[in-house]
Amino acid sequence: MTSQTQPDDKSANPNRSTEMLSGAAMVIRALADEGVEYLYGYPGGAVLHIYDALFQQNKVKHVLVRHEQAATHMADAYARASGKAGVVLVTSGPGATNAVTGIATAYMDSIPMVILTGQVMSHLIGGDAFQETDMLGISRPICKHNMSVRRPEDIPYLIKKAFHIAQSGRPGPVVLDIPKDMTMPNQKFPYHYPTEINLRSYQPKQQGHSGQIKKAVTALLGAKKPILYAGGGVIMGGASNELTELAQLLNLPVTNTLMGLGAYPAGDKQFIGMLGMHGSYEANQTMHHADVILAVGARFDDRVTNNTKKFCPDATIIHIDIDPASISKTVNAHIPIVGLVQPVLSDMLALLKQKKKKLDSAALQSWWQQIEQWRAVHGGRYDTTAPLLKPQYVIEQVSKITKGEAYVCSDVGQHQMFAAQYYPFNKPNRWINSGGLGTMGFGLPAAMGVKLNYPDADVVCVTGEGSIQMNIQELSTCKQYGLGVKIINLNNGYLGMVKQWQDMNYESRYASSYMDSLPDFVKLAEAYGHVGIRVTTPEELQPALERAFALKDQLVFLDIHIDPKEHVYPMQVPGGAMNDMFLSKTERT
Amino acid sequence: MRHIISVLLENESGALARLVGLFAQRGYNIDSLNVAPTDDATLSRLTLVTQGNDQVIEQISKQLHKLIEVVKVSDISEAAHIERELMLVKVKANGNQREEVKRCADIFRGQIIDVTPGTYTIQLVGTSDKLDAFIQALGTTPILEVVRSGASGIARGEKTLAL
Structure with missing residues (x-):
């Protein structure tokens, strides 16, 4: 499924004589042995030895971005699409600090990444040297782990350790800081890449506790109003198949979080939409009234629960998560199960299939009747008769032309929510967005990272005129590497989500949410050597999309002028329960 | 708590x-x-x-x-545990006060570990509460300096925190 090659495990061959490599060569060689195909980065003084080693081989390819933040998002999106760690190489000081937003983005969404940061010579550290910054100190609170190279001969071990930590347990970014003197080309050391790492202080749990799994199955089978609430952990844990099988075995209604979209197929009748702040009416109602909630790889984030004191008052909560610290952090779990979601769900399935007891079918039927009534309300749907282009309509049309199969990489704001609501994700790993940190500027580099690794797939960047300008320089990188991303710029002239909050809470005082002097995006795209198309009316949309997606290998920038007054609905009422929602500008529950 | x-x-x-x-x-x-x-x-x-x-x-x-x-x-x-903290206190000790401070240190099983004509430095080990109590007991004696290690602790009985 991925374009990465298998690790070339030469360490298993006892006949091979030990190679002598410089620290710089070891960095690149270790990445090759780890099976890394692409390295995203930007050179600078502290990493020049490494770049020189990179130049002298052809296994690991380098992608030169225009700003280090983009390198991190490219690596991050590759990881979200493939499940494997993305790798970044940046220089010390400003190179490293520019990568910080991308590291934090990956950390908040538990995305495996390895970030190699250059550092000044060891003897200069602490002396305020040129381009010195304490990257270990800066990155400490925003990464899963960080380490520094103290001896060149440790490089292979430390790189293996970084991958091991990044990709196991609850995944996350790992930073490895490499002082320049660790990579001197004329100092060579024996190279050996370890096949595995065993850390006494880090032994993430795999299987769930069998007693807890039994309890969970019993609680689930006793439910009259069950719901399955699935998060990003199902996607990163590769457990979509097990989740789907379990939901269908028991005929459970399923809701996915923003991070979990695609974990359960959106086209299936048991899917009741996303939940939370901009979740569907039926999903939030079903959650609120449920008597048993099976939460899988989700973390009861504040954008889901609304006011935790009013959260799902009648529910027994079963919570499966790899991270014990996510359990009972915001909402108390009655039956916690710590473990990887895939084996835990498999164990639950095996147990459920043995059981004679089934769910109370009469109760489940009346629960489904209730859910169908909620669904029929069509709470929060948009006005399809309006003369102006509606962003929701645009997303629906994008989904049609890509047959719901595209990788959709989103920026942050209203367009992100419209994409989440109106693009039906039927497969995992297809919805790529910054859910936890909410990083504007994520979308374009993310789409680039996916397109590079999946060149035959349709890759869409859904963005707005605010977000796109945060990393628009990457249009140049797209040209260099021939990345035929389709950019859907939902242009309303405002920072839409900020404006929506100002409409709702600040009597429409648009403090700095209006962008004057926007560029001509069509000309801008053309200036970078791409195709730009402007769409201003509903009639122009269809032909523009057809033209854009027919241009297979070209980046097409669709600047789509939409209704600037549109709000995202439903929207939970602040401080309320799950099911306290605004459904439009005039209706609330 | x-x-x-x-x-x-x-x-x-x-x-x-x-x-x-x-x-x-x-x-x-x-x-x-x-x-x-x-x-x-x-x-x-x-x-x-x-x-x-x-x-x-x-x-x-x-x-x-x-x-x-x-x-x-x-x-x-x-669970049942033992807690100990080390404290070093330097106090002004002149005239009658010298006896008073020594008596107080004895009561708390402290030791005077450094002496000058005008000061005593007392070493005291105990629970954090006991160290607080000693400071209280010094009353009007002028305290020049207090150094505390913070508590160390260990479980009672067979229970251990080790590899």
């Missing part, structure tokens, strides 16, 4: 900063913190006194466990 949390930590550079940073980031408080290598030079033993309700303490313990260098975590105040 006051809790004493013991941690076995890889004795690596940056590990302590990571642990302390965790408390700052997540808004947990630290009343005292005490750390030194153990008989196994690759491990540090750390004793941390903190305040919080059960939910907070549970989160602290889980978040500590998540740190890659943390080997073991135990809330030793959950």
